Amino acid sequence: MSASADKTYTIPVGPLHVALEEPMYFHIDLEGETVRDVDIRAGHVHRGVEYLTTKRSIYQDVVLTERICALCSNSHPETFVMACEQIAGLEIPERAAYLRVIAAEIKRIASHLFNLGILAHLTGYDTLFMHAMQVREIMQDVKETLFGNRMDIGAMCIGGVRYDLDAETTAYLTAALDKLTPEVDALAKTYRRNHTILRRSRGIGLLTKDQAIACAVVGPVARACGIEYDVRIAAPYAAYDRLRVAAPTLTDGDVWSRAMIRMTEIGVSIQLLRDCLRDLPEGPTRLPERPDIPAGRAMGKCEAPRGELVYFLKTSGADEPERVKWRVPSFPNWDALPFMLRGAKIADIAIIVNSIDPCVSCTER
Amino acid sequence: MTRLLEDIEARLAAAAPGGIDYSSTTSPHGAVTAWCGMANSEDLLSVGETLLRLGARLAMISALQPPAPEEEEEEEEPAEGEATAEKPAKEVPTTFGGTPIDGKSYEIDYHFVLGGDFLTVIAYLPAGGSISSLTPLFRSANWPEREIMENYSLVIRDHPNPRRLFLDPSIDAAALERLIPYSTLVNAASTKALWDKVLAAKGGAS
Numbered sequence A: 001m002s003a004s005a006d007k008t009y010t011i012p013v014g015p016l017h018v019a020l021e022e023p024m025y026f027h028i029d030l031e032g033e034t035v036r037d038v039d040i041r042a043g044h045v046h047r048g049v050e051y052l053t054t055k056r057s058i059y060q061d062v063v064l065t066e067r068i069c070a071l072c073s074n075s076h077p078e079t080f081v082m083a084c085e086q087i088a089g090l091e092i093p094e095r096a097a098y099l100r101v102i103a104a105e106i107k108r109i110a111s112h113l114f115n116l117g118i119l120a121h122l123t124g125y126d127t128l129f130m131h132a133m134q135v136r137e138i139m140q141d142v143k144e145t146l147f148g149n150r151m152d153i154g155a156m157c158i159g160g161v162r163y164d165l166d167a168e169t170t171a172y173l174t175a176a177l178d179k180l181t182p183e184v185d186a187l188a189k190t191y192r193r194n195h196t197i198l199r200r201s202r203g204i205g206l207l208t209k210d211q212a213i214a215c216a217v218v219g220p221v222a223r224a225c226g227i228e229y230d231v232r233i234a235a236p237y238a239a240y241d242r243l244r245v246a247a248p249t250l251t252d253g254d255v256w257s258r259a260m261i262r263m264t265e266i267g268v269s270i271q272l273l274r275d276c277l278r279d280l281p282e283g284p285t286r287l288p289e290r291p292d293i294p295a296g297r298a299m300g301k302c303e304a305p306r307g308e309l310v311y312f313l314k315t316s317g318a319d320e321p322e323r324v325k326w327r328v329p330s331f332p333n334w335d336a337l338p339f340m341l342r343g344a345k346i347a348d349i350a351i352i353v354n355s356i357d358p359c360v361s362c363t364e365r
Numbered sequence B: 001m002t003r004l005l006e007d008i009e010a011r012l013a014a015a016a017p018g019g020i021d022y023s024s025t026t027s028p029h030g031a032v033t034a035w036c037g038m039a040n041s042e043d044l045l046s047v048g049e050t051l052l053r054l055g056a057r058l059a060m061i062s063a064l065q066p067p068a069p070e071e072e073e074e075e076e077e078p079a080e081g082e083a084t085a086e087k088p089a090k091e092v093p094t095t096f097g098g099t100p101i102d103g104k105s106y107e108i109d110y111h112f113v114l115g116g117d118f119l120t121v122i123a124y125l126p127a128g129g130s131i132s133s134l135t136p137l138f139r140s141a142n143w144p145e146r147e148i149m150e151n152y153s154l155v156i157r158d159h160p161n162p163r164r165l166f167l168d169p170s171i172d173a174a175a176l177e178r179l180i181p182y183s184t185l186v187n188a189a190s191t192k193a194l195w196d197k198v199l200a201a202k203g204g205a206s
Helices: A049-053 A058-066 A075-088 A094-122 A126-147 A167-193 A195-201 A209-215 A255-279 A330-334 A337-341 A346-355 A360-364 B008-015 B041-053 B139-151 B193-201
Strands: A002-005 A008-013 A025-031 A034-041 A296-304 A307-315 A323-327 B020-026 B032-038 B057-064 B106-114 B117-125 B130-132 B155-157
Touching: A008 A346, A025 A346, A034 A337, A034 A346, A049 A058, A049 A323, A058 A075, A058 A323, A075 A094, A075 A296, A075 A307, A075 A323, A094 A126, A094 A167, A094 A195, A094 A255, A094 A346, A126 A167, A167 A195, A167 A255, A195 A255, A195 A346, A209 B139, A255 A346, A296 B032, A296 B117, A307 B057, A307 B106, A323 B057, A330 A360, A330 B139, A337 A346, B008 B020, B008 B032, B008 B041, B032 B041, B041 B106, B041 B117, B041 B130, B057 B139, B117 B130, B139 B155
Parallel strands: B032 B117, B130 B155
Antiparallel strands: A002 A008, A008 A025, A025 A034, A296 A307, A307 A323, B020 B032, B057 B106, B106 B117
16 A cells, blocks of 8 residues: 555555455555545456467357356357358257247346345345355256256357257246246345345446446446346347347446346346247257358347347358457446446445456456 | 438448448348448548447457468469460459558458447558547547557557556567467466477387
8 A cells, every 4th residue: 555645545456356256456546435546457367269269160169259258158159159140141940049048048147146146245244145146056056957067058059059948957947937036036125125235235336327328338237327228129139039028227327226237137037038938939959050151251249147248250261260359248347437436435346346247257358 | 229320321421531331231130230341541530420429339349450362273274385474463452442451451340339230340451550549439449449459560549548458568569460379378387298208108219
């Protein structure tokens, strides 16, 4: 800690810090206990995955992109294969479109519950943290049962999906949703009413709508500031144009609003899963042959748990793509942190950072 | 649901006096993906202003070095009497706007989202070229432009904070333009131990 003037200090937060899940370095200027300015320094988990994708075949990249990050692991290959299918002009089978929605929404519920749990942990309410993680365990079990894995579910392939539901797994998923619904309702009640949560999250880490538009933030961070943008509605993919997707918005732009957007979205996802199971058509789950990807360029985007995920793919007709570039939802959301942190108390830094649900592995690739 | 305007091509053409190469495709779900190559990369700020007024969001910037087309094998079938005819000098193909595709030139793609649709504005730059920063118009250009500057030897003019973003300052510039051995990349010690073991197992040859 260095005192540069009266009551003015500069402190480091990170890159390794008890309250941060992943390494990121915040250079924080303080006046007393109040944050005056923040400088974010990144790069601690930069692995050069973007370069690596051009050294692997397109089919290997479906596997590689799943390993960029754990929490939104399904969204990466999902968007990558969408870009491939666009170049090759492929239409996936109807059943595959629904199965893609099911995989994405299961991952979304687990991801949101994790973030809500960490919020409770950071407020010091560890009982609620453990409760949220226990509820999340229902979805972890679902993933293990349906896909054979708890994080990287390997559900996507070019031209469809790599898994299918039968009577047994459908019954398991339905039972899990029945078990999850009252648990989530009880959690939502706590997050809405509990004094500890409210005191540490309401009015904290404010982001105005104008600031949100300037920073180009996406996902729950944007929707908590009143920006009605959800890729599933604005540019439907898979089976979302045949499903009723609700995108809840709030206007306060504080930590609590961002948490409540995630809480409400869990309910939306549960409903989407039920609708998919009801409407799931019969038929193949993928195209019969592994398609060749010709030369071309395409853009893909999907609504990952943290917001809009964008992929750019340029191919030359060879097995290796010429360029793969992606922008994860956390990438623009980091830039909103200085606005949220200015004027905040030092004790709220970790809570505010967690409220953008940051993914460092995704951001730095 | 907002969609790309009917007259978006005319608006972009008006903003880019150097000329544009516009094309678009519509997915079966109705989502439009549009591409707009600019003949003159100096038109970027004017095109950016037009898009800002339309409420576009800058979602991502991609930079790449398109590889030079592979040389095709010459078919050696000299006709009689023409065996000594001079071969014409190979012409380097060029992009829209005349930037040579020689493996050293750059393409920068500015991916905008308008409503739910993509509009990608493409600037072509020769080796050693420079381009204006979009940060005066779009705050979200800041980090992507910093990342481009550390990955390529491209100059982005008037960037407010041209520091490294992810790579440490001790790493040589233009990381994506160089071949970096994996062991160097991960800062790993490289030993002959395994090789020596293989040789020993084979009977200590050499």
